[in-house]
Amino acid sequence: MNVPVLMYHHVLPKPGFITSSIKQFDAQMKFLADHGYKTLTSEEFYLFKKKKLKVPKKSVLITFDDGWKDNYVYAYPILKKYNLKATLFIVTNWIEEASKKKGEFDPGAINHGKCKTEIAIYPEKVVLNWDEIEKMSDVFDYHSHTHTHRDAYFKKCTWNEEFPLTKEVMKRRLGIDEKHLCWPRGYYDEDLLAEAKKHGFEIFYTIERGLNRPNGNLERIKRVAAKKDEKWLHKTLRIFSNELTGKLYSIIKPR
Numbered sequence: 001m002n003v004p005v006l007m008y009h010h011v012l013p014k015p016g017f018i019t020s021s022i023k024q025f026d027a028q029m030k031f032l033a034d035h036g037y038k039t040l041t042s043e044e045f046y047l048f049k050k051k052k053l054k055v056p057k058k059s060v061l062i063t064f065d066d067g068w069k070d071n072y073v074y075a076y077p078i079l080k081k082y083n084l085k086a087t088l089f090i091v092t093n094w095i096e097e098a099s100k101k102k103g104e105f106d107p108g109a110i111n112h113g114k115c116k117t118e119i120a121i122y123p124e125k126v127v128l129n130w131d132e133i134e135k136m137s138d139v140f141d142y143h144s145h146t147h148t149h150r151d152a153y154f155k156k157c158t159w160n161e162e163f164p165l166t167k168e169v170m171k172r173r174l175g176i177d178e179k180h181l182c183w184p185r186g187y188y189d190e191d192l193l194a195e196a197k198k199h200g201f202e203i204f205y206t207i208e209r210g211l212n213r214p215n216g217n218l219e220r221i222k223r224v225a226a227k228k229d230e231k232w233l234h235k236t237l238r239i240f241s242n243e244l245t246g247k248l249y250s251i252i253k254p255r
């Protein structure tokens, strides 16, 4: 038994680097809904990994990284339409900065590169704010993607400061005693893992492909970066629903 975890970043009119087009994303979500997939909540996934919850064979965890505003504009209505759940890993200081001023989504933010150039100047136009996060909570649950993503757009902090800073915001804004952590750019080492655990983090999401079995090991949740269309998704879910092909595929294509 394996639960595939899908990783998304942007949903925008046109596809591109770490970006699904609206059409591709809609087709993939329709595929999941039409084929009876259960999209787990992060809590259900956590309990499944800890062997405390049995989940249907056709289960999947949908994750989004970073907290871009296009998630509210384009991804959220599609997920809602198909009655699906997803988990969003937010960079807590980005959301704090984006919430300081009211701002509409910038239609000129057409790709990841544009979002990156705008974030430091107009975070309110490209990053989610706390109101949007609240509005989307019927579809999304939220977890930490650290405080700064290790980017110095607004403030710099040391790696070890990331853990208490992001935990404080998750508690104050969302009332969560955070235990889920998604590593920015998939980067981590044994020292960071040990430090994060000291701060109460328990389950860690990587960008490595592989199987997520109910074996109690929460240190390296494997994810598959979403690409292309529903045919790609169909193929990928077929590969990762089988222990042998899933394992072989992860060796051939680790990322």
Ligand SMILES: [Zn+2]
Residues within 6 Å of the ligand: 065, 066, 145, 149, 183, 184, 185
């Ligand atoms: Zn990220």
